[in-house]
Amino acid sequence: MCSRDCCSNPRGKAGDKSAINDPADSTIVPTAQSQLYPYEVIQEIADFIVKGSGIRPKIGIICGSGLGSLADIIQDAKVFEYEKIPNFPVSTVEGHAGRLVVGTLEGANVMAMQGRFHFYEGYPLAKCSMPVRVMKLCGVEYLFATNAAGGINPKYAVGDIMLMHDHVNMLGFAGNSPLQGPNDPRFGPRFPALVNSYNRDLINKAIEISKIMGIESNIHVGVYSCLGGPTYETIAELKALRMMGVDAVGMSTVHEVITARHCDMKVFAFSLITNKCSIEYSDKKDDEANHEEVMAVAKNRQKACCELVSRLIAEIQKGS
Numbered sequence: 158m159c160s161r162d163c164c165s166n167p168r169g170k171a172g173d174k175s176a177i178n179d180p181a182d183s184t185i186v187p188t189a190q191s192q193l194y195p196y197e198v199i200q201e202i203a204d205f206i207v208k209g210s211g212i213r214p215k216i217g218i219i220c221g222s223g224l225g226s227l228a229d230i231i232q233d234a235k236v237f238e239y240e241k242i243p244n245f246p247v248s249t250v251e252g253h254a255g256r257l258v259v260g261t262l263e264g265a266n267v268m269a270m271q272g273r274f275h276f277y278e279g280y281p282l283a284k285c286s287m288p289v290r291v292m293k294l295c296g297v298e299y300l301f302a303t304n305a306a307g308g309i310n311p312k313y314a315v316g317d318i319m320l321m322h323d324h325v326n327m328l329g330f331a332g333n334s335p336l337q338g339p340n341d342p343r344f345g346p347r348f349p350a351l352v353n354s355y356n357r358d359l360i361n362k363a364i365e366i367s368k369i370m371g372i373e374s375n376i377h378v379g380v381y382s383c384l385g386g387p388t389y390e391t392i393a394e395l396k397a398l399r400m401m402g403v404d405a406v407g408m409s410t411v412h413e414v415i416t417a418r419h420c421d422m423k424v425f426a427f428s429l430i431t432n433k434c435s436i437e438y439s440d441k442k443d444d445e446a447n448h449e450e451v452m453a454v455a456k457n458r459q460k461a462c463c464e465l466v467s468r469l470i471a472e473i474q475k476g477s
């Protein structure tokens with residue numbers, strides 16, 4: 158078991174000096190985010206999963222809030238509770254079960270995170286997106302990242318699906334990144350480019366699939382932005398995001414995509430629009446986002462989300 162700060166809950170252990178910022182102690186060397194999970198630790202976790210499941214997955218899925226059913230459709234599933242995986246964080250958010258499910262879907266070897274890690278839970282971004290590196294060392298080539306998000310684009314309705322074709326990295330604007338700190342070139346380059354992060358072929362295939370499913374009028378292609386949360390946005394923040402060209406806002410995904418692109422994975426991501434973000438001042442309670450509504454909408458739309466993901470994986474399988 159690793160004894161580093163990376164391995165337990167975000168508050169650190171009793172007696173763990175690194176958890177206490179003592180300005181008088183010159184022996185404490187701050188650990189950069191990128192050093193929290195060294196390559197060897199990620200390799201150990203990946204080996205544990207590959208050996209334990211007997212599967213080398215090709216596709217990794219991250220289930221958004223209330224979208225855990227994306228992992229329930231996996232066949233011949235081997236389930237790993239996060240707390241039983243060495244050096245893995247725990248899920249603390251309702252709607253994020255905290256299980257890794259490995260098996261097959263449409264004939265492809267897949268692994269799915271039923272529960273992701275968010276910045277607002279107290280985890281540094283590198284810890285939130287550490288499982289993406291685990292996926293990479295397990296053999297994953299394609300990341301499917303899903304999330305629940307608020308629709309800022311006035312054309313979006315609750316229950317619509319926005320295929321992400323770009324993002325605005327607000328936490329990055331503020332100087333935070335999962336890649337902050339020394340770079341390990343075994344994962345990827347020091348300065349990764351992020352144009353074309355969202356695989357165009359997969360977006361086009363998903364649009365075709367939505368036509369076959371008869372849901373093309375509920376599909377959009379747009380820009381997502383992640384804020385730190387856990388507060389939902391103010392009206393002024395929503396107006397600012399809209400001016401920046403953001404179509405949907407959430408609290409995840411961007412740092413996972415950065416980590417995936419850094420290690421050269423192909424990325425497909427979508428937002429389920431669980432609430433409309435009104436940019437008008439109003440006293441109506443209905444206009445306030447809440448997690449219960451987010452979960453309820455996700456539950457209602459899980460069938461369509463599962464079908465979209467399954468059909469897209471079937472397409473990838475056909476091409477390989």
Ligand SMILES: O=P(O)(O)O[C@@H]1C[C@H](O)[C@@H](CO)O1
Nearest residue numbers: 221222304305408409448451
């Ligand atoms: O994990 P995702 O991004 O799907 O979850 C969203 C953002 C917050 O965690 C939560 C707010 O309702 O849903």
